[in-house]
Amino acid sequence: MSVTYSDPAGAAPLDMDELRGIVADILEVDATDVADDADFMEDLEVDSLMALEVIVVLEKKYGVKFAEAELRQVVSLRQAHDLLTQKLYTR
Template sequence: MRGNHVSQPATDAEIRQGLAEILEEIADVDPANATDDKSFTDDLEVDSLSMVEVVMAAQDRFGVEIPDEDVQQLKTVGDAVSYISKRQK
């Protein structure tokens, strides 16, 4: 886990790995399945309550704000990686 949020922005690979770890902890998703093309709801079976927890953990981990209206647009792991990558730079 990254120490502080003001150092270097996380790379896409680091974001992807971080999301995989968060998904494993919160929703019991195998990290190997958390690939860019996977839908949070359809493929990874993350329910709405777990998604709220995933978003909160991602905000803390990567130091970004993800407003509720934006969460609805994050359909896949790849969507979330791109969103976080753009917001932290």
Template sequence: MADDKRLAEDAEDLRELIADILELPVAEVTDDAHFIDELEVDSLSAMHIVINLEKRYGIKVTDEEFKAVDSFADVRELVAAKRGAGS
């Protein structure tokens, strides 16, 4: 149960980070909001997201990995996988 709480807290921290970078209300960064069509992520904001993910979570995200991201849920899964792999 503690792991579930930690995962929820991590997801909200990640959601707040992305909302801050995109200068959006946190409520707009829903699990299924499409990054390009709905959140208007462009190449510059994508770069800022990657840099901040790497700094905050101590991971390395390649351009190819981030190009495969379509939604917040995808980012959350990518961060979780990277942190689990110790990358």
């Protein structure tokens, strides 16, 4: 099941499956391996450099900037989705 949020201003929702595909491409894994709550480092064996690459790609794709403290929060797809949703729809 895909979780999406819609913006009251009418912008396209942030689709969890689209985000899953982006992260899977960066990590060079199958999208089915990127479960919503899979820990990037523990479950997917992502090192800190690869985790940084995920963040950089998401910042560029969605036009947002993560504060250093927020970077530590993004350890799973769900957390990335929640933080992106917050940033995109509270501008």
